[in-house]
Amino acid sequence: MTEYRLHRYIAAYEKKGDEHIRDIEFVLVPSLGFLQALFNAPDDNPMFDAFAINTRAAEQLAPYISEQFDLDLFDYFLECDSA
Numbered sequence: 001m002t003e004y005r006l007h008r009y010i011a012a013y014e015k016k017g018d019e020h021i022r023d024i025e026f027v028l029v030p031s032l033g034f035l036q037a038l039f040n041a042p043d044d045n046p047m048f049d050a051f052a053i054n055t056r057a058a059e060q061l062a063p064y065i066s067e068q069f070d071l072d073l074f075d076y077f078l079e080c081d082s083a
Helices: 032-038 055-064
Strands: 006-014 020-024 074-082
Touching (some): 020 074, 032 055, 055 074
Antiparallel strands (some): 006 074
């Protein structure tokens, strides 16, 4: 079985028009277990899909990134790609 390396990041989109603005890299990568609990995903979910970041998730993810969320201006999603 091929093992893939994953790249998790936060994508920011404008609220009006949904244009992709930028990707935010993690300074410290949160564990899969932490992310599963935060987004109410089952333990067997590898979290390959995009997950919308609400106010509660933004507060929990803030220590892992080097900038502040602006939920009034942007929509944020936890995303995952193969590296």
